[in-house]
Amino acid sequence: MSLTDTQAFAAPASCYAPCETAATDAGRGVLLQRLTLRHAGLRELRIAYEWQGPADAPVIIVAGGISAHRHIAASAAYPEAGWWDAQAGADRALDSTRFRLLAIDWLGSDGGLDVAIDSADQADAVAAVLDHLDVRRAFAFVGCSYGAMVGLQFAARHGARLGRLVAISGADRPHPYASAWRSLQRGIVALGCSESGRREALSLARQLAMLSYRTPEEFAARFDAPVQLVDGVARCASADYLESCGTRYVARTAPTAFLRLSESIDLHAVAAETIAVPCVVVAIDEDRLVPLHTLEALAGKLGARCRLERFSSPFGHDAFLTEPARIAAILTDALCGGAA
CATH class of the missing domain: 1.10.1740.110 (Rna Polymerase Sigma Factor; Chain: A)
Incomplete structure (x- = not known):
């Protein structure tokens, strides 16, 4: 079932009420797609994706670090543990009874693409999957670490297709x-x-x-x-x-x-000033890979359309995995109308 513009972009009527579609569905697929990579030219690519949630629910694109993959959370169809079970699934911050969650395997993650890959290429791969699934606009993109970089690229390159961005521990440039x-x-x-x-x-x-x-x-x-x-x-x-x-x-x-x-x-670079969608940027005070000052600078470039959230954690960059309560509170607020 395809999504209309209104279904894909608007928030649910209530963040605490499930969609009218009661069943939570899930699916996997592989898209064969020709994409022009930023540094390697035109390539024939395999883009593996997975989604879970009601087919008529608002779509949230979810992306993690370079070791993350398309399986975000366990579901009835795919019960193995996902990389972000703490946040995704029924009655979690990324609630698969209220949202349709979509993720891809990163281009190059299978070791079969031995060319330079860019975060912009990953953003274009996500857009290709949206086309394939007939999703015109996504309600939100939630990205962590490398996924936040890809989310920023998606917002810059495909901003008309996105309602809001939550970028956790990822900046517009590598430090x-x-x-x-x-x-x-x-x-x-x-x-x-x-x-x-x-x-x-x-x-x-x-x-x-x-x-x-x-x-x-x-x-x-x-x-x-x-x-x-x-x-x-x-x-x-x-x-x-x-x-x-x-x-x-x-x-x-x-x-x-x-x-x-x-x-x-390290090849990642995005012109943050070109991003027009509402954003929440999340910074961890102790993050040594993406220092606080780089995310404060990013928030300054994004201007009034951005809200910066920060907290302290001894887990540093990995806090998006190891601080479930704090991250869940930020996600719930960001996805329920407080994006900017």
């Missing part, structure tokens, strides 16, 4: 220090020559990335035990945690996908 961090991670992966070496290097890169996603304050609280000698090798208290993060990441991520999506963050 130079964060770019240096990612460059080091990519260097580690590139150092591996054999397939075994590449995967070991990818695990190390992910462990280094985890340090940038979190904060020294959290590590001081969680891993304050003294360094121990284990089989004659010094081992810090956080080693098991970091190695576990690396192992899980390697199991689901191809090295090429990591390299190209990491590059994509």
Whole structure:
């Protein structure tokens, strides 16, 4: 069932009353689409997407970091855990009984697209899926981290198709220090020559990335035990945690996908002044990847159409995953009429 302009753009009559369509549906698909990539020209692409929620409900596009994917939350049709179960699903801030939630797998996430990818390319891929599903305008775009960058691109490039934007921990430009961090991670992966070496290097890169996603304050609280000698090798208290993060990441991520999506963050640039839709920009005081001052500057460029929300968290950049109550309160307010 396709959406009319009015259905796709307007907020529900009440944010606390379900849509008239009682059933919560879900679907997956793969769109074969020719897109002109910003740095790599015309390409034939596979865009995998998933949606859940009533087919006649307002559409919310949901996007996370470079390790996120199309499966946002568990549903009856797809019961496996999603990457944002804390916020998406029945009776959550992103309520799948009141909204139709739509997400894609990032271009390049399967490791099969070994060319430079840009956040603008991802925004165009989202627009192509909307065309495919006959959705003229989305009620909102909720993006976190890399997803916030893509959301800003979507608002700049396809603003007439969007009602509002919630951008959490993502700015209009990458911070130079964060770019240096990612460059080091990519260097580690590139150092591996054999397939075994590449995967070991990818695990190390992910462990280094985890340090940038979190904060020294959290590590001081969680891993304050003294360094121990284990089989004659010094081992810090956080080693098991970091190695576990690396192992899980390697199991689901191809090295090429990591390299190209990491590059994509650093290639990101959007003219914030061209964005006309109402925006909520969310900043975490302790975020070392997207420092507070960069999001304050972004809010200044967006002007009166933007509201800046900020809070303190020892989890830093990962607060959108680890502070469910605070994020839920911001999302509920932003989606229920307080976008700007």
